[in-house]
Amino acid sequence: MSDFLLHILIVAAIYGIASISLNLQAGVTGLMNFGQIAFFGIGGYAAAMSSQAGFSPPVGILVGVVVAAVAGALVGRLGRNLDAEYWAIATLGIAEIFRIVLINEGWATGGAGGISSGVRLFPSLEGRAELLAMLALSVAGMLVCFAISRRLTERQFGRMLRLLREQPDLSVSFGHDIVACKVRAMAIGAAIAAFGGALSTYYIAYISPGDLLPFSTFLIWTMVIVGGIGNHKGAMLGAFVVQFIFVGALFLKDLLGFPSELAGALRMMIVGILLLAFLMVRPEGAIPERLRKIDAQN
Amino acid sequence: MMQFIIDTLLRSGDLMLVTLGLSTVYALVRFPNMAQTEYATIGAFLGLLLAGLGLPLWLCVLVSALLTGGIAVLLHRYAFARLLRSSPVIAMIGSMAVAMIIRSAIQAVAGTRSQRFDLPIDVPHQFMGAMITTTQIVILAVTALVIVAFLLLLFKTGLGRSMRAVAAQPELARACGISSERVVDIIGFLGGAFAAIGGTLLAIGSQVHFNLGQDLLLPVFAAAIVGGLGSPIGAILGVLLLAFVETLVTNLNFGVLTGDAFLYVPLAYGPAAGFCLLVITLVFRPRGLFHSESKRV
Numbered sequence: 001m002s003d004f005l006l007h008i009l010i011v012a013a014i015y016g017i018a019s020i021s022l023n024l025q026a027g028v029t030g031l032m033n034f035g036q037i038a039f040f041g042i043g044g045y046a047a048a049m050s051s052q053a054g055f056s057p058p059v060g061i062l063v064g065v066v067v068a069a070v071a072g073a074l075v076g077r078l079g080r081n082l083d084a085e086y087w088a089i090a091t092l093g094i095a096e097i098f099r100i101v102l103i104n105e106g107w108a109t110g111g112a113g114g115i116s117s118g119v120r121l122f123p124s125l126e127g128r129a130e131l132l133a134m135l136a137l138s139v140a141g142m143l144v145c146f147a148i149s150r151r152l153t154e155r156q157f158g159r160m161l162r163l164l165r166e167q168p169d170l171s172v173s174f175g176h177d178i179v180a181c182k183v184r185a186m187a188i189g190a191a192i193a194a195f196g197g198a199l200s201t202y203y204i205a206y207i208s209p210g211d212l213l214p215f216s217t218f219l220i221w222t223m224v225i226v227g228g229i230g231n232h233k234g235a236m237l238g239a240f241v242v243q244f245i246f247v248g249a250l251f252l253k254d255l256l257g258f259p260s261e262l263a264g265a266l267r268m269m270i271v272g273i274l275l276l277a278f279l280m281v282r283p284e285g286a287i288p289e290r291l292r293k294i295d296a297q298n
Numbered sequence: 299m300m301q302f303i304i305d306t307l308l309r310s311g312d313l314m315l316v317t318l319g320l321s322t323v324y325a326l327v328r329f330p331n332m333a334q335t336e337y338a339t340i341g342a343f344l345g346l347l348l349a350g351l352g353l354p355l356w357l358c359v360l361v362s363a364l365l366t367g368g369i370a371v372l373l374h375r376y377a378f379a380r381l382l383r384s385s386p387v388i389a390m391i392g393s394m395a396v397a398m399i400i401r402s403a404i405q406a407v408a409g410t411r412s413q414r415f416d417l418p419i420d421v422p423h424q425f426m427g428a429m430i431t432t433t434q435i436v437i438l439a440v441t442a443l444v445i446v447a448f449l450l451l452l453f454k455t456g457l458g459r460s461m462r463a464v465a466a467q468p469e470l471a472r473a474c475g476i477s478s479e480r481v482v483d484i485i486g487f488l489g490g491a492f493a494a495i496g497g498t499l500l501a502i503g504s505q506v507h508f509n510l511g512q513d514l515l516l517p518v519f520a521a522a523i524v525g526g527l528g529s530p531i532g533a534i535l536g537v538l539l540l541a542f543v544e545t546l547v548t549n550l551n552f553g554v555l556t557g558d559a560f561l562y563v564p565l566a567y568g569p570a571a572g573f574c575l576l577v578i579t580l581v582f583r584p585r586g587l588f589h590s591e592s593k594r595v
Binding site for chain 1: 329377380386391392399516573580
């Protein structure tokens, strides 16, 4: 296996974590979060800043996850009364505020130039071995996030979230605390996204506000939709599919003899067409959500 | 003081027509079309293309508005109307995909460099101690003219009445014999045309690049939501309020609060102030300032 393929797989697994987190909020709970990349960024910046301050990766990851969970809970609490479209724009706005603050508070964040994390996750390993270890870690991380999400949504909690998505009024009439459900779904999703962001920063050893543009959120959305909205396995599948198409666009560019400055445009166009095609032809995605039928007699 | 008012008006002018189009279209189709700001980019680049062919400026604006309006209608019929059958949320995500496709197509065709109309350099006038150029005056005048014409159409004609009827009660309007498809087409056309005029005016006043739509997306949605999505009057007031807050925050001397001689918020925080206005508004008025469920038409 070439180093390049290993790199693609590592990035895909990290995207898979982000995709699982968005699927938990948007797919299962129906919260249209268009600012997911901000939570990913909280994890990434927590990792970079804590490693600059001399803390080890586990501390950095923990800080990122906790801060993101609190931020997610706050956003869920603030937006508790919002309809889907208002929620989408509000989260987009919050993510942009976060990015503008990162750019302008250069004393803490490195400004528009970004910030590097000087810490390596596997200081004793070199070259190929380090990449393999990173791949094992990111895939294991993704599977752990998958297991957590699945466990959570197969219990009563998951049923409450889905009911909240489908029939919010019925949910209230059952006496469910829907604000608490939204807050918890946002907090857990944000924490998972931050974990992915921290892994990404430790792997690439760098993060900048340029990584947190709204386009990145749209990319995660494409993964969730393509894989199958509401399905955790689909979210992971979507991340790998979109990542491979994203990389494939690079090769396509060389094949067609496109100039490199058009690579970005070509990638964006392919992602846009993929997303639109799925929405129009197969909105339920590659692996549709499976809702278990519950026998009303028992 | 005068400069402050002019700055606010100029910023409003940048956002006004796109926001008005977005909010009016939302009233009928009930999903926020995230490709709406890309229509401004399409319009601006069509205008630049026509100017390159040697057309006079006013004709460039007009033709680009007509073409963009047509594109908006076609996109609605063949993409968004189909997606709306699934759900408004699917349509919204689909509009995001359409926006990505439009943006990348414009980038591929027009390149990444900023472009502007080839206009003579304008000497600013002194007006009550403030500076404003003739071009800027014309841009504000055209914007105001379009708004007045649209409000007259909306509130003084039979067509406007049917539009408001479909917006308020689609089923009842249909039962009264109003063809909602026709109304949606006309409003979709106007929304695209308004965005194109707004985008072309932006290109005339300063310059445009392929990312214009993305740069406009949040301020335009913030203004539309603060005013209440679906309310044309709300959109106009929302834009003015947003422009006022953005200009105020970057012009106020906060030194009085901290005891320093000068303490200004960095210019880059101007947009952030607008988004904060959005979030604060939504906390207290989850559907914007001027939202009302149903009204008499």
